[in-house]
Amino acid sequence: MRSEQEVNRAVECYADMVLRLCMVYLKHPQDAEDVFQSVFLKYTLSDKSFESEEHEKAWLIRVTANACKDSLKNLFRRCTVPLEEAADCVTEMSEEQSRVWQAVRELPKDYREVIYLHFYEGYTAPEIAGILRKNPNTVYTHLRRAKELLRERLGGVADEE
Amino acid sequence: MKNDLQKAFDAVQADERLKRRTKAYLRRATLDYGRDTQRRRQRQTRMVSCAAAVMLMVMGAGMWLLPVTSIDLDINPSLELRVNTFGRVTELKGMNADGLALVDSLNVKGMRYDDAMQRILISEPLEPYLEDGSLISITVVGKDESLAEQMLSNVVCRAYAIAEEDNIFYCQTDPETARAARRVGLCVLRYQVWQQLKEKDPSITVEAVALMPKAEVMALAKFEKLENPCGE
Known part of the structure; x- marks a missing residue:
C-alpha cells in the first residue's frame, strides 16, 4: 500500500483528469464520484511502481476507463442524465x-x-x-x-x- | 472545435470538496493507511507479550515448586529433601517418627540442596545421633543420572566434612527403584542390599532386611562380598 503522502500527491495531480474521464463515460455525477474514488483506492492499494509520471498517468487513464466501463455494466447504475447536477464538479x-x-x-x-x-x-x-x-x-x-x-x-x- | 473541446473539458475540475471527500474515503478504506492495523498489531503484540510473561511466570512458579530430584538422608531420623530443577529445596519431609519430629525445627526450604544438607547435619537436634558414630546413608533419586550423580557428589562432600567417612554410605538411583523400595517398605539403601542379597540367597525376606540394624546390613553386605550397594 502506498503512503498517504504519495496518494495525496496523486489526487492533487490527477484529480481533474480522472474526473473528466469519469464524466466523459458516466452520465450521473454520483457514479462519476464513486468511480473517481475507486480509482484512487486502487492506486492506493496497488504496489505498482512507475517508471515516470507519464507511465503513472497512462496507468490511471487505463484504470479509470476500465472502472467506468465496469460501472456502465452495472444494471443498477443511475440512468438519469442531468449535466446540471454535476455542478459540484463542474465550474460554471x-x-x-x-x-x-x-x-x-x-x-x-x-x-x-x-x-x-x-x-x-x-x-x-x-x-x-x-x-x-x-x-x-x-x-x-x-x-x-x-x-x-x-x-x-x-x-x-x-x-x- | 479543438479549442471549444478544450474549454469544455477545462470546465470540469475536481473541486476541493471532492478531493477532501476522496482523501477521507481513502483513509477510511485503508484503515488510516494501515495505522489502525499497525496499532491493532501493536496492541496484539503487547497482549501476546503479557500473556507470554504470565505464562512464563506460571511455568517458572510451576518449575520452582515441582521437585525433580529427592535426597534421602537416613541416620536414625529419616528425612527426604525434595529439590527443584534450580537445585533448591522445595520441601523437607520426615520419613519416620524421628524424622517427623525434626522437620519443624529444620528450616531449609528454598536453600541449595548441599547447603541444606550441611545445615541439617550440623543442626542441634541431629548432634546426638551423629556423636555415637551412627551410620549415615544418603540416596539421591532422580531421572537425570548425571545430575543425580553431581548432586550426590556435592552432598557427600558436605557430609564428609561433618561425619566420619567410614560411616557414610551413599548411592543414587532412579525414581522407579525408589518407588519399588517404598512399596516394600524399605529405604533405597536397604532395598538395594536386599536385591543383591536375594541373588545369593533367595530366602532372605523384606522383613528380615527391614529389621536388621543398618550396621548389620552393611556387615552382611561385606560378608557376602557384595559390592558396596552405593557403588563405592
Missing part, C-alpha cells in the same frame, strides 16, 4: 461549453474516450491504442468518426490539430 459553464459537453456525451462511449484523450490530453492515436490496449487502426477509426459526428453536431472544422 458557458452555454457554448455546455453544448460541447453535451455533444461529447452523446457520442458512443468508445468515441468519447478517444476524443478526450486526443483533443485534451494530446495523445496520438497509437498512444491512445497503447494506453487503452486497443488496435491503433480502431482508434484511428473511432477518432475519425467522432470528429465527423461532432462536426455534424457542433459545426466548424474538426481538424485543427
Whole structure:
C-alpha cells in the first residue's frame, strides 16, 4: 500500500483528469464520484511502481476507463442524465461549453474516450491504442468518426490539430 | 472545435470538496493507511507479550515448586529433601517418627540442596545421633543420572566434612527403584542390599532386611562380598 503522502500527491495531480474521464463515460455525477474514488483506492492499494509520471498517468487513464466501463455494466447504475447536477464538479459553464459537453456525451462511449484523450490530453492515436490496449487502426477509426459526428453536431472544422 | 473541446473539458475540475471527500474515503478504506492495523498489531503484540510473561511466570512458579530430584538422608531420623530443577529445596519431609519430629525445627526450604544438607547435619537436634558414630546413608533419586550423580557428589562432600567417612554410605538411583523400595517398605539403601542379597540367597525376606540394624546390613553386605550397594 502506498503512503498517504504519495496518494495525496496523486489526487492533487490527477484529480481533474480522472474526473473528466469519469464524466466523459458516466452520465450521473454520483457514479462519476464513486468511480473517481475507486480509482484512487486502487492506486492506493496497488504496489505498482512507475517508471515516470507519464507511465503513472497512462496507468490511471487505463484504470479509470476500465472502472467506468465496469460501472456502465452495472444494471443498477443511475440512468438519469442531468449535466446540471454535476455542478459540484463542474465550474460554471458557458452555454457554448455546455453544448460541447453535451455533444461529447452523446457520442458512443468508445468515441468519447478517444476524443478526450486526443483533443485534451494530446495523445496520438497509437498512444491512445497503447494506453487503452486497443488496435491503433480502431482508434484511428473511432477518432475519425467522432470528429465527423461532432462536426455534424457542433459545426466548424474538426481538424485543427 | 479543438479549442471549444478544450474549454469544455477545462470546465470540469475536481473541486476541493471532492478531493477532501476522496482523501477521507481513502483513509477510511485503508484503515488510516494501515495505522489502525499497525496499532491493532501493536496492541496484539503487547497482549501476546503479557500473556507470554504470565505464562512464563506460571511455568517458572510451576518449575520452582515441582521437585525433580529427592535426597534421602537416613541416620536414625529419616528425612527426604525434595529439590527443584534450580537445585533448591522445595520441601523437607520426615520419613519416620524421628524424622517427623525434626522437620519443624529444620528450616531449609528454598536453600541449595548441599547447603541444606550441611545445615541439617550440623543442626542441634541431629548432634546426638551423629556423636555415637551412627551410620549415615544418603540416596539421591532422580531421572537425570548425571545430575543425580553431581548432586550426590556435592552432598557427600558436605557430609564428609561433618561425619566420619567410614560411616557414610551413599548411592543414587532412579525414581522407579525408589518407588519399588517404598512399596516394600524399605529405604533405597536397604532395598538395594536386599536385591543383591536375594541373588545369593533367595530366602532372605523384606522383613528380615527391614529389621536388621543398618550396621548389620552393611556387615552382611561385606560378608557376602557384595559390592558396596552405593557403588563405592
